[in-house]
Amino acid sequence: MTSARKFKLQLKAPPPRNPLVAAARTRKAGEHRKSEKAQRTADKVRLRKDSGG
Numbered sequence: 635m636t637s638a639r640k641f642k643l644q645l646k647a648p649p650p651r652n653p654l655v656a657a658a659r660t661r662k663a664g665e666h667r668k669s670e671k672a673q674r675t676a677d678k679v680r681l682r683k684d685s686g687g
Contacts, residue, residue: 668676
């Protein structure tokens, strides 16, 4: 059994990640406008407000 433990397994460390890319992905960089869902919700609220109900 001792012959199997003579060599220690060594793995290469992965290259460091770019921290700026990770930050941009979490912010979901892109267009500066409301999403479709937010626009629909705003339209619904405005319609209910205008109709008095």
